[in-house]
Amino acid sequence: MAANKDLVKNIIWRVLVVMLVIGVASIFIFEMYKTHVQKNMEFTSRYTFSIDIDKNGNVVNSEDEEESETSSDNENTYNFASMSTTTVADTWIDSFLDQFTGIFVPRSKKLSNVKINDTTILDESTRTCLISFNANVVSQSSEYFSTWDGVTLNGKLTCEWVVTFSLVDHYDNTATVYVSAIQTPEDYGISQYDESIQNSASTTTVTSNTSTDELSSYNISNSILYVSYNGSSSYIVVPVDIENLIYDSSSSTSSSTSSSSSDKVVLSTSYMISQSMTAFVYGGKSVNENYVPLSVIYSNDKGTNWTTYELSSTLNSVDFAYVNFVDTTNGFIVVGYDSNYDTGVQSSIIYRTTDGGETWTEMGNTPLQHPIKGVLTTDNNTIFICYYYNENYVSNLYVSHDGGTTFSNIILEDQELDSSAASSGSTTLTWSDVYKDALVPILEDDSTIVVYLSQGDDATYNDGKTAAKYTSSDNGVTWNYVGQLEINVTE
Structure with missing residues (x-):
């Protein structure tokens, strides 16, 4: 009898183990499949x-279209000009939002x-028409939906969009619905948001990277x-004499007619202020007809003590400077001059320190003799140099993985434009026609590097409001395409 009980126990344990193994394997397979689906x-x-619809306002896929083409009768072809805008809008917004509700949608892009x-x-x-909707943002830390011109309160996203649609009739009882324009109610001339709520709405803004702690600042x-x-x-x-600082010439208060340096804005990349290191690059120019050597003043104890190091006694007309200490030992300075x-x-030219600023080594020139838009350093070896766009260059973004000794240009892989590109003008656009001007890379908190390819000054696609987002998790060695996002660009 005891032997039978032991046998039953063994069988039960084996069944449980098998079930556990199957369960774990199932979860593993599901997660692998989920990851595969999400990547695609x-x-x-x-x-x-854009969507394709039939005469009843239902979304049709490619198989439905082929069926429609073979069975359509020109005498009975539906005239889509008579379809109501309400039907078009309802079908479009349902299909658009459906992208973000599937089981495999990443949390950062998921709505419920x-x-x-x-x-x-x-x-x-x-x-x-005016379309109003709301949804719960699954990941409240995600910034993906911050460009939707909506208001998010307690995880609930509320949006009002004024959308203008365009229909292309295929004369086979199907038509393609495109968006001609999207505006906020305010831009269109109406307002249905409560004003106090609308004032809390935020927009994603891409700015040049700085090396300053969020709560640290300077004042003159x-x-x-x-x-x-x-x-x-x-x-x-x-x-330091404030006349010797490097000021932002693009700032409205930094014009040459400004009578006081206190009215000017210090170039944001020319200084860093953090708990571990504070530094200001200055000089490299003539002030009141007296030459001021290019120098850096820094403190590693929050301003208790300051040290000045002269970088060059010959460089003149410096109008760009970038400084960043990636840790308490390693730092970089990049300056642009004779512009x-x-x-x-x-x-x-690039300077590098490996002893906390006590000495600086000249590493040589940056790869192009072209105005620098911005710089990003991520560790003691990696430097990204972003130049202002010029069609004569293959890329305006370069990276060095050896501390600035050698550089290679970054070529971000072309993708397919949305189908509306074909109808955006007389000429069909290609990816490189549209997305070509790299913005200064951004280092996220999780060490992911983000680069946006903007459309440049001659932007026409989507009214110039979208940019292509790429990310790198290996310090710029490889890049992954994320998607086309709506951004505001401030450089």
């Missing part, structure tokens, strides 16, 4: 999202409890430069 998922922006609140016709003749008062740490109201004097922005020429 594409999310189309609201500006470029989607509700279309209202579709209001504003102008039937131009197929313009009475011709004295001060720094403050960790949001403190207590300011510490930086012992002629009309002809697109600028000389530039």
Whole structure:
């Protein structure tokens, strides 16, 4: 009898083990499949999202279209000009939002409890309507939906879009719905948001990278430069003549007619302020007819002590500078000088320290004699140099993995444009026609590097409001395409 009980126990344990193994294997296989599916998922922006519909306003796929082509009778072909804009809008917004609700959608791009609140016709003749909807953002830390011109409160996203549609009739009882324009109600001339809520709406802004802690800052008062740490109201004097600092020539308060340096804005890349290291690059120019050597002043103890190092006694007309210490030991300075922005020429040079700023080594020139847009350093060997776009160069983004000794240009892989590209003008656009101007790389908190390819000054695709996003998790060795996103660019 005891032997039978032991046998039953063994069988039960074996069954449980087998079930556990099957369960673990199933979860593993599901996660692998999920990862595979997610890698191949594409999310189309609201500006470029298009659908094919039938005469009943239902979405049709390619198989349905082929069937329709073979069975259509010209005498009974539906006239899509008579289809109501409400039908078009409802079908389009349902299909657009459906991209973000599937089981395999990554959390950062996932919506739940989607509700279309209202579709209001504003102008039937131009197929313009106001679409209002809300949804729960699954990952509240995600910034993906911050470009949707909506308001997010307690994880709930509310949007109102004024959308103008365009229909292309294929004369086979199907038509393609495109978006001609998307505006906010305010831009269109109406406002249905509560004003206090609308004021809290945010927009994703891509800015040039700086090396300053969020709560640290500088201030110029009475011709004295001060720094403050960790949001403190207590300011510490930086012992440098403010006339010698490098100012941002693009700032509205930094014109040559400004009578006081306190009215100017210090070039954001020319300094860093952090708990571990503070540094300002200055000089490399003539001030009041006296030459000031290119120098850096720094402190590794939050302003208790300051050290000045002269980088060059010959460089002149410095108008760009970047400084960053990647740790307490290693740091880089990149300067641009003798610039002629009309002809697109600028000389530039790299300096490097490996002893916390006590000594600096000249590493040589950057790869191009062209004006620098911005720089990013991620460790003691990796430097990204981003130049202003010039069609004569294969790429305006370069990287060095040996501390600035050698550089290679970064070529981001072309993708397929959305189908609306074919109808955006008389000439069919290609990826490289549209997305060509790399913005300064951004280092995320998780060490991921983000690069946006913008459309440049001659942008026409999607009204120039979209950019292609790429990411790298191996310090710029390889790049992954993320998608076309709506951004505001501030450089």
